[in-house]
Amino acid sequence: MKNILIPIDFSKNSQSAVQYALMLYKNEVCTFYFLHSTNFINSTSRTYITPHYVEESYKKGLKKMQELELKTKRENANTKHDYKNIISNDKLHTAIDKAIKQNDIELIIMGTKGCTAAVEFFAGSNTVEVINKVKNCPILVIPEEYSFVAPKQIGFPTDYNRKYTDRELETLKNMTTLYNSEIRIVHINVEKSLTLAQKHNIERLEKYLADQKYNFHYIDDNSKKSENIIMFIKDYKIDMLAMVNYEHGPIENVLKEPVIKKLAFHPRIPLLVIPE
Secondary structure, eight states: EEEEEOOOOOSSHHHHHHHHHHHHHTTTEEEEEEEEEHHHHHHEEEESHHHHHHHHHHHHHHHHHHHHHHHHHHOOOOOOOOOEEEEESHHHHHHHHHHHHHHHHHEEEEEOOOHHHHHHHTTTTTOOOOHHHSSOEEEEEEEETTOOOOOOEEEEEEOOOSOOOOOOEEEEEEHHHHHHHHHEEEEOOSSSSHHHHHEEEHHHHHHHHTTSEEEEEEEOOOSSSSHHHHHHHHHHOSSEEEEEETSSSSHHHHTTGGGGGGGGOOSOOOEEEEOO
16 A cells, blocks of 8 residues: 655646656556645735635635545546545645655655646745755645656666665655666766765665666766756656755755756756665
8 A cells, every 4th residue: 555645736737747757657556645835825815814715715625625535536446446535734845744754755746836746846836845844755746737657667866975875766766666667877987087985875775776677878968968858868768867865966966057047948847866
């Protein structure tokens, strides 16, 4: 039994996340937890919140959640899937953190607006806040209106400077088992030669992924890592990008480049953010 959490704000973004989740786990026994935070509505719609407004927001949210559950069951007649609704007045990241602990959640699936999840990191969105503050569960970010494609090819950018833990690699491994995916490990050559520590970390990756399909790729550095990754996605038809979110890691290095604001990923693909 897998427990999957999907934050819901009734937008096209969250609808995309729901549809992707149902397809991704169509062959798995799952409980999908739909989480709606009324705190998001309250904090952005009014400067002064009355108890009556809070109560009305809760009632409206509950009604919409029940409608979503019925619609999902009607359109996804999968006997392996079960659904549960959670409504909270906590801030979204707090509500998510509580849901993870109370329901043994193993993955969060969120929608985001824009051509790629990376662009949204600059916009101060809910997705950004969740990634920055929720550190105890992987997050799969789905681009808006993304049509499901089985993640047969999963890209994994790394600088080899970090010794990945078993827990971090297990998240990647679990994703590959769903569709017998191939992991394409990509390194951007910013150095002339690898250090002993980097070589040791490569050996560890090889050992841990021994029973998986994987390949190592090396790309010459052109100073703009975002462009390198975009070309890698195109060249190898990557269906999902996976990154470990640690300080000075690939996510931070790519997203701090102003150029990424102007770029669009083609194809648009989901981003699996693995917490350290």
